[in-house]
Amino acid sequence: MSVSFSDYLVIGISSRALFNLEEENKIFETEGLDAYRQYQIEHEQEILKPGSGFSLVKNLLSINQTLNHKYVEVIVMSRNSAETSLRIMNSLDHYQLDIGRMVMSSGQDVSKYLKVFDVDLFLSCNEEDVNHAIQNGIPAGLIYAQDIEYQNDGQIRIAFDADAVLFGYESEHIYKTKGLQAFCENEINNQDEELTKGPLARFLFRLASLQKVCKEKNLLRTAIVTARDRNAGIRVIKTLRKWGIVVDEVFFLQGANKKEVLKCFGANIFFDDQEIYAAPASEVVPSARVPYKKGENE
Template structure:
């Protein structure tokens, strides 16, 4: 589960209680329909590069951090790891509305910060500076973000706070840890890549492999070839993307989805393919890596986000500048 690098600190300043401040973004031309929208929640530190500011918070405390933010509130924050994904999501919204101006099933983005609204003006100003379509800002004053995800019907939560991600996953909310990194992504389309086991699928096969080894897991998969694999934490979000893709003709589809799994195609690929078929989920391209490094392939795809539960795969993808979303398993 460990993905942190030397010197990396994930302390998010979470505490019990805390006043929650919610600010609607009145600069948006059109607010999304909360009953129909696909809500994605992101943390401020995932959307923007706030590593220096976070280091100040850890070393000098909340008051010094907020004073710094107030002093620099007109200085836009730098783009963070989730930024290109959000811009691509906005592109999909624009394409949906161009196709049907009455479309209601749109992506809605809400931003969560564990800090106060007083120190959050710089975040709001940065959102407006980049023209990001954030519907509302939730300043939690140290409260655990996962407490507010269900009430907002969040379908995906991306955060730079490990404990917040684990808390969300324990409440069955799709979530992933996004760490600051250098990145490169495709300019066209929304490209999303998923690992298989413990991400798109459940961890049942991983458990057998860890407990009994490769030969046993191959037999396990062959014996259950016609039994769909259990659902993983990102299955629902993948299904949502699949439904959105159906709104477009193949030649005009702005969404590309990928399965990049460590499974081998010959021994363990058939059950995975049949599971996707059973779900009615069409993936644009599926790659069965048979344990090979995923980084080189992902560098060719250049997804806006890559979900994986394996720290080695995350590290390998990051080395190629791929925005990597760690889905921790076994959160305590």
Template sequence: MAIDLSETLVIGISATALFDLSVADGVFNQQRKNDPDSAMEHYRRYMLENESQPLPDGTGMPLVKALLALNDHKKADDPQPIVEVVVISRNSPETGYRVLKEIRRRGLNITRSAFTAGEAVTHYLDAFYVDLFLTTNEDDAQRVIDTNQCAAAVMRPPPTQAFQCTETQVRFAFDGDAVIFDDTSELINQTHGLDAFHQSEDERQDIPLEPGPHAKLLIKLSKIQERLPGRIEYSPVRIALITARNSPAEMRVIKTLRNWGVYVDEIFFLGRITKGAVSKGVQSPYLFRRSGRPSGSRCVRCAFS
């Protein structure tokens, strides 16, 4: 019988986000520069020769560990995992062996994987029911977002000293417009100005905002919150929404979340106050915000605050 993952948060992650493969990538890139025709064979040989060497953590490893730890809260009579992690990599199956071996060595509860030997990962995200794809490659993330299959985020290296992550609680923070919600309202602000934006949002407060590229992820996070032990002061998953909106544009946000059946723990209507200080106060290592790429890009970065 096929597994039901409709109530499970499914994370797809590239091999380079799970583990630090920068040395191996450097070997490949240098050989491609010297002799493009032999670069792939040289890379394959390097991976085979070093497949017994441990791999360092990638930028996505802290999040993966924290999310997998949520399964410890699963009720005994609950048949489905709260979180599922799938490795989806453009490595070949042969070079991917080193990744699989490292997963086993560490005892990570990751049982599903795909190695496409250079083919785009977008072909397989639906097959694995992925809700969020984590990668170190911004072009890959952009392609995932453009196909509208799931949310995608670019994992940036954390600040050496400021970064903190706990495996006992996962904190997420999201931008509002163009991330959780689509950019229609934002375009009114850009085209007609703040006063027109406020008037439009106040008049439309009973009309739910259209979902943005990360709306499905927020909805799924809200669903898994319902499966976790809920305490007022502490929950294994905590969600914050940080938006540049303020009154009278705030009511539409609250009513939209109600319409979606979504509960967030914290919400901040900043009215163009800088988000940096609030992000630090929220203490979320994972801030999903719109990329600084050129206009038209909907790629979202997962930034470490």
């Protein structure tokens, strides 16, 4: 009997997002594929250090163990070849990550396999793969490769920007083309009109379902951290209400710095569509940039 991935929260993650492979990636970029292959084989028994996505994956998988039931499925989706992947497998074993499924594409775009596994979130350091995933309706983030220490205090915390991440690009387009005042007026005038679903809305819905399952143990916490002010934020609250979604913490920052808020929140990952917010945040918490769908930022 085949497995139905719709029964799980499915995370697809590249090997470079899960483990720190920056030195190896430099070898690939400067010396080529053969040098990279040889290096990986020669260092096969050396355990890789955790990467930016490690904390999120490790902590989400711990839900299965805590609740004694499989709710989360993680799939490593790598551009590595089979012969260079043994080091990744050895590292999975070392960290006792319950990951049994892998996709190894030997340099090809892995995003075409995301729908096969009903992936709810794809994390990668490869911009091409992430762009293709978003264009095909798969929630995805281009994760920043940073050396952030693994943390686990028994709770998973996931934070999102609002516009062009959880919600559509329409309101942000007004801000970028007509300015802040026009944006605020539009949001106040249309506060009873539901915002459209953005590229990561599906992931939020899946998190909300998982959160209900582990509510008694308080294993999962979500937050929205947005540059909107409280008046423009009314539409956000009303939209979430219509969606039947409860977000634990919401920050209407009116353009204030998100970095310190995210550090205090202790996010295992933060998603934002803009480099000016996502890059600074990545210095203190694992962060990923969510690219616009094709045509929306033109």
